[in-house]
Amino acid sequence: MSRTPHAHQARHRAVVIGASMAGLSATAVLASRFDTVVVVERDAMAGHPADRKGVPQGRHAHGLLPSGLARLEGWFPGLTAEMVAAGAHLVDIGEAVWHQGGYRRRFPTGIRAPLASRALLEHQVRRRALALPNVTLRAAGVTGLTTSTDGVTVTGVTLDDGSTLAADLVVDTSGRQGRSLLWLAELGYEAPPVSEVRIDVAYASRVYHRDPAQVTEWEFALVLAGPPTGRQGVAFPLEGDRWMVTLAGMHGERPPTDEAGFLAFARALPSTEIADVIESARPAGPIVTHRLPSNQRRHVERLRRVPGGLVMLGDAVCSFNPTYGQGMTTAALQAEALGRALDTVGTLDSRLVKAAYRRLARAVSPAWQMTTGADFSLPATHGPKAPGTDLLNRYMPHVFRAAQMSDKVSLRVVEVTTLLRPAPTLLTPAMMVAVFRGSRQVRRQAAAPVTAEAAVGAAPVHVGDIH
Ligand SMILES: Cc1cc2nc3c(=O)[nH]c(=O)nc-3n(C[C@H](O)[C@H](O)[C@H](O)COP(=O)(O)OP(=O)(O)OC[C@H]3O[C@@H](n4cnc5c(N)ncnc54)[C@H](O)[C@@H]3O)c2cc1C
Structure with missing residues (x-):
């Protein structure tokens, strides 16, 4: 149960850097705790679901786990129904074809997740977040932080149009490549220790047209070759009568980007569902790729000295091997943790920041342990390994x-x-x-x-x- 302090430091304005999934989750949490929230995003936002430069991973399969969906639905009641109305397929994960050394038993579990493009998922969440009466979107890039003269408090951000935006709290959700650590280093703050588990994941994805009249007895297929190779593939329907097909390799195995090689990679998987889609469906776009060198966790909870007024969250804190589909869900869990910290700490100074980081670490740990633990089943994975x-x-x-x-x-x-x-x-x-x-x-x-x-x-x- 959360404890509400008697008096809060004034909470007039929160600024969120980045309007991706972590930023939108943070916005939901901050909107009920600050007078206003300004989300600053450097990508121009289309009024419809669209891929964008700042989220290049968005062109690949993105699964939103049920616990992430539950958080988002809690903040934005009716969101799941809106996603479905926009074309997402709500499937029972227990019914998914899941091949990992053999077919996992399939049956209805009531555990549901929406299948859709990342662009659609994000668009639907963004629509709801920006519709909150005290939330505004500022189309700009953040170029730095402003601080109090003694440097102990972050007081806002500087923007690429030369202006500044004052804030009682800045939440940096600008992703794995986010620059607030660099800005903090310039102010003399230590960087957090980093755990890096190297996996060298390579993705190749393609969208296909899907004949709505065609009946498959599955809606979601996940095929994992298992150790010693990390080859895998996933196929599921997208909105607009399309299929998403993503193939992945690890530790130097890269799914080919030519048609024949793409199909051959899928055919070499231990079951046929994904190759069958590739072979039977008409491509709706090119084969696109993405690489991620490592699971990366910044141990912000171990920082001894932090400025007040700035919390990092989302991939900026922890980014995972994407094949487990945990990033957006963990971002939502981190945002929830930030909300709890705000509810228990009355100030926005370094006490709040440290309390938030302790809670964020607890929110991230289960996914980190599971992801990196599973990655160590491949002999080429290296990095800090948890006992057991x-x-x-x-x-x-x-x-x-x-x-x-x-x-x-x-x-x-x-x-x-x-x-x-x-x-x-x-x-x-x-x-x-x-x-x-x-x-x-x-x-x-x-x-x-x-x-x-x-x-x-x-x-x-x-x-x-x-x-
Ligand atoms: C290939 C791949 C597949 C993935 N698949 C899944 C999946 O299946 N399921 C899942 O849950 N997660 C998945 N993820 C992870 C997921 O994409 C992220 O965890 C999720 O988007 C949350 O990240 P984020 O919001 O912290 O940062 P990002 O998504 O990286 O967004 C950062 C945002 O900040 C903006 N920005 C950056 N710098 C600035 C600046 N200076 N000023 C203003 N704006 C700025 C960017 O434009 C962007 O909008 C995958 C990741 C990859 C790489």
């Missing part, structure tokens, strides 16, 4: 195997990977019994592997039915 990671990575193949026949394990895999439950819930005694029993059974049946059809559960199972 190798042991867990010896256990996980049993989990994925058991998930091919056990609804209980399959559901838990969905819950953990979508951040609805913490990873240690895979290690309870009851779960371990189910995992090893299921794994043994699947091994015994290895001569007759499970097909996509056989992986569909006979009877609907709901989250509440499984303990």
Whole structure:
């Protein structure tokens, strides 16, 4: 439960740098706690869903996890329905085709996520955030920070038109390449320690036309080759009768960008759904690429000296291997954590900033541990490794195997990977019994592997039915 202090330092204006998913989540949280919020974004914003320069990753598959959707829906009631009305497909994640050494058992779980282009997801959230009565968008680039003469408080930002914008709190959500650390260094502040887990992820994506009359018995397909290769692919329907197909490789494996190579990469995956889409559908655009060298976490919670009035949030704090689809959700969780810090600390000085960073770290840690832990299942991954990671990575193949026949394990895999439950819930005694029993059974049946059809559960199972 949050504790409301008796008196707050004046909260007239908050300035948010960047109108991407972290910035919009932060805006939602700040709008109910400040008189006004000004979102400063250097990209021109179209009045409709559109890719843009400041978010180059937006041209690739973007999954919004249920816990991220729940936060956004809480701030913007009716948002999910609006996304669906705009063409998003709301799917039950339990029903997804998910191949990881075999087909995970499929059944309805009630855990839903919207499938749409990143441009549409962001557009819908932006529309709602900017419709808040005390929120305005300023089309400008932020070029620096203004501070009090003693340098202990950030008092606003400077803009590329030469003007300044005063703020009681600046929230930097300008992304992984955000420059506020540089600006702080110029003011004599230390940089936070950084954890870097190197993965060298390469994406190649293409949008295809989708015949609405064509029936597939799945709406979302995720195919992972598993260790030692990090090859994988995903296909799902987008708004406007289109498919999104994204292929990914790690540690030097790059999905080709020529037609034949793109298809061959998909065909080499251990199941056929994605290659079948590529082969049967008409391209609606070029093959585009993106690379990310590492999971990167800036340990802002370990900073000893911070100025008041500035909080970094979103990818600026932690950016993950995108194949786990956690960035937008973790940005929402961080924004929620900032809100809690604002509700418990009455000032906006360094006490607030440090309290916010402690909470942000707690919001980020589960996703960081899960993502980097899974990445260490590939021998080429290197960087700081949490204790117990190798042991867990010896256990996980049993989990994925058991998930091919056990609804209980399959559901838990969905819950953990979508951040609805913490990873240690895979290690309870009851779960371990189910995992090893299921794994043994699947091994015994290895001569007759499970097909996509056989992986569909006979009877609907709901989250509440499984303990
Ligand atoms: C290839 C790829 C695929 C991904 N897939 C997923 C996925 O499936 N699911 C998921 O949840 N996440 C995914 N992510 C991560 C997700 O895109 C980010 O976590 C999410 O956008 C939140 O980032 P952010 O808002 O902190 O920063 P960004 O999205 O990087 O946005 C930064 C914003 O700040 C603006 N900006 C920058 N500098 C300035 C300045 N000086 N002045 C004004 N504005 C400025 C930029 O224009 C931009 O709008 C993926 C990432 C990549 C790279």
